[in-house]
Amino acid sequence: MSTQSLLQVQGITKHFGGLMALDDVSFTVAPGEIVGLIGPNGSGKSTLVNILTGLLVPSSGRVLLDGQQISGRPSWQIARMGVARTFQMLRLFPALSVARNIALAMQHALPSGDLASVLRLPSARADDVRTREKALEMLALFGLERFIDQPAAALSIGQQRMVELARGLATSPRVFLLDEPAAGLSPPNVDKLIEVVSTMRAQYGVTVLLVEHVMRVVQAVCDRVVVLDYGRKIADAPPAEATTDPRVVEAYIGLGRARHA
């Protein structure tokens, strides 16, 4: 079991005071797999993402990456262990160049240290050249090479989303966590996103956990989906199966509302 799954979420529970945001959620992601994480608003997706990336500590349960515990660690450590992420609200350093945005994410893994960089030693310069080449290679995937020296804020929202993907991909992550990447994208850009996520796996063998509202994306790229509702896992199946599961249908349409009343 542990040899086959790269990411293991084991019995994660999180409560905020009396509110149970996540209740004993467990699932796994195998290497090279693209797993969707879906659920209606307030189902606990964001809480889970925050636990996976170190912004929150679970009340109980744990998350393992390749057998090593990552839950409870600070986010910079989790990033260094190979979990890259994008943000639901889109997060880049707007004033910094696209190249700098990508380079900063690769910075911690460079062989030459900070002192070498301050002293402008040849080893640091060589690393900087390689970093830029890598950034260029990643931007080429999205056709954004010409923006490399532009400040991130000069790009459109769709392009900025792609830079976020390039930033994560440039670090050769073991798990890439995409937090609602289709949010705010126009339909043609959603098509592009689907294509890009598929390419990421085909060319770079990236393992993806995709949190998404847009079912079209989930259906097109995911091998499997985990469905959350009120903090509980209610389904874990291939997309076609999961979306016809009566519990999932209930969670997403009308019947769910009756419970609120």
Added chain:
Amino acid sequence: MRKPVSILLLCLLLLLLPVLGSGGYLLNIIVMIFIFVILAVSLDLVMGWAGQISFAHAAFFGIGAYTTAIMERDLGTGFWVNLPSGMVVAGLFGLALGLPALRLRGHFLAIVSIAFQTIVYLALSQWTSFTGGQYGLSVEPVPGFQRVGQFYYLALALAALTVVLAWALTHSRVGAAWQAIRDDEVLARAIGLHTTSSKLLAFVIAAALAGGAGVLVAHHIRGVTPDDFTILVSASIVAMVIVGGQGTLWGPLLGAVVLTALPELLGPLASFKLVIFGALMIFMIIAMPEGVLGAWVHRRRR
């Protein structure tokens, strides 16, 4: 092409100024300008680059100055031993303050830095047996640099070294990480940057440089008194950084030059120096938040 030429001319002028027979009055002011250039440029590493507010810079300045005065009195050591010592002592105080304080942000960090500044001032002024209290301590001139025309070159060299160091830091990965923390600390951490150690590095380097400036000023005015290192001095350094332009390197340098020279030009109005600094700072924050240099760079890019 014109920029390197004008910089070269400026350097030449700075080198020749004492030889050209400028009066001691002018040279004394310029030495103070060099000292405040060190203070403003180093504080900018913390404020403008790493985005952390500190009103404690004069405390580190004072710690450096008192380190040399006390070492000279008790150990009999001279400037060249005391300069690195003052930097190390101030840097260690920076570490001791930064470790707990850098967990805080914005206003809270500002308040803690004010508290530290106040504690240091009280220790300098009240611990009479060790610091000489309100009367302070006297400090010997630096051998070989007794005349102001000689000391001028010492101060110039150290100010130039500070600017070079600040340039190298800000144009390296260290500076890139500072900018990242300043712009979005959560994102900086999410992409694997160890933000706490980065901020601490900025804080310690700035404190050590301020300590070096303190050693310099003690030997320049040949003594130390607590009133040279009050929160008003800290506020003046903050004003230099803000008026010149945070995070631009040359801006704080310009701010240090203008705000150190200004009171001398004001004549009898000089007693209103702090009122003018305060008004200037409020005006700048509202009208030109990027500072004089920041606004100028911005306009040229358009």
